Amino acid sequence: MTREPRLSWKEVRDQIKTSILDRTYSPGDKLPRDADIADQFGCARSTVQRAMRDLSDAGLVERKRKGGTRVRVDPVTRATVDIPITRREVEKRGSVYGYHLIDRGFFKTPPEIAGKLELPQATEILRVRALHLADHKPHIYEDRWICPDTVPGILEVDLSRESANEWLVMNKPYTRCDLRFYAISATEDTAATLDIKTGSALLVIERTTWIGTAPITLVKAYTAPGYELLTSN
Template sequence: MQQGRQTWKAVRERIHDWILSGRYGPGDKLPKDSELALQMDCARSTIQRAMQDLSDSGIIERRRKGGTHVRKNPLVRATLDIPVTRHEIEGRGGQYGYQLIEKVQRPPTRAVQAALGMAEPQDMLQIVCLHLSDGRPYTLENRWVSIETVPDILQVDLTRENANEWLLKNAPYTRFELKFYALNADEKTAELLSVQQGSALLAIERATWVDEAAITTVTAITAPGYQLLSRS
């Protein structure tokens, strides 16, 4: 059987079911990642991604030398998944549209280096695009992708396929950071989002890594009326 057929989300739900059913109770130690990978016939990185999500959700606790245990007192936390913008729009009943504005290979800005924790600058792929709902601006993305970590991105026709979906399918992450802040629309942003210059907008900044290797950082500036759903 070919390894890696299961998604990390399927693996996560299976391990979670073991905990809910009492197979592994509060304080119990879970098998090593390598053992679980053999048991579930998947890649070790898939197990690690699933475990990271369970840890982020407060269900398990991972220690470098102590292994992985079910928490004695599970935490309750709101969780935010990295969204597929197309699914967001279609889930609200809108028709999805996409426009590639710019794609260029260049050294990152200092802000991008800092966001990804890069000690030395290396050429990255900058992608600026606009997501549309029923023909109207929805979010404006300014994304930087590491071509060292994800070299295949250079072969993708980004006029037809957006980087948001492609990366989530082809560049699994083991951790991510998320920031929210407000900004005022500058002249270019106002034009692209069809708002008045100076309008207050919500910005969502995300960065992802696989282990210690940077994958991407993106700033998504949302049009007025945007709503973000959190579940707990």
């Protein structure tokens, strides 16, 4: 009598995944109800639920109450990226971290920034520019806009000693975060700051955070040439 080992939710997930990939269920098709799949596999519905949630998280299927589960019509490669605090990232590589405040001042919020922060109207905003160093060489130049209404505490911080990056991450929770990656050619100013040639290709990581609907900060991180962003996995 071969001892029937209980199916784990991962096995269920993988079998369903296989059925999708081998076209037993094609994109757009509706899968059986959880309960029926559970019967089929001889497991509990909660196990199927767990498997399905994973497939849903991975972007392979879409689930709707009453509507059932269907195979996504537009398969995507879904990846997660971790963006650590810059100091941590540099130290983890075994490099010496350095930080240098370039300037700090209040400005009337430019339209582009107000739009990205979803600010209803232009207000006064704190702009902080700083340079992160790795082994005494420029690593990331960050151009940051901070909403003082949302984060009054930042006004008391000595940003020449502590980076806004770090202070915010450690002190200001956010409920929403938008990220944007793109490449630009270094302007003369940016190039000078990063000590590279004008026109060099730079990866820019643009991040906007909110707490509820209140915008916290928008930062454009101009990474030095050679910088790479990897998926975690």
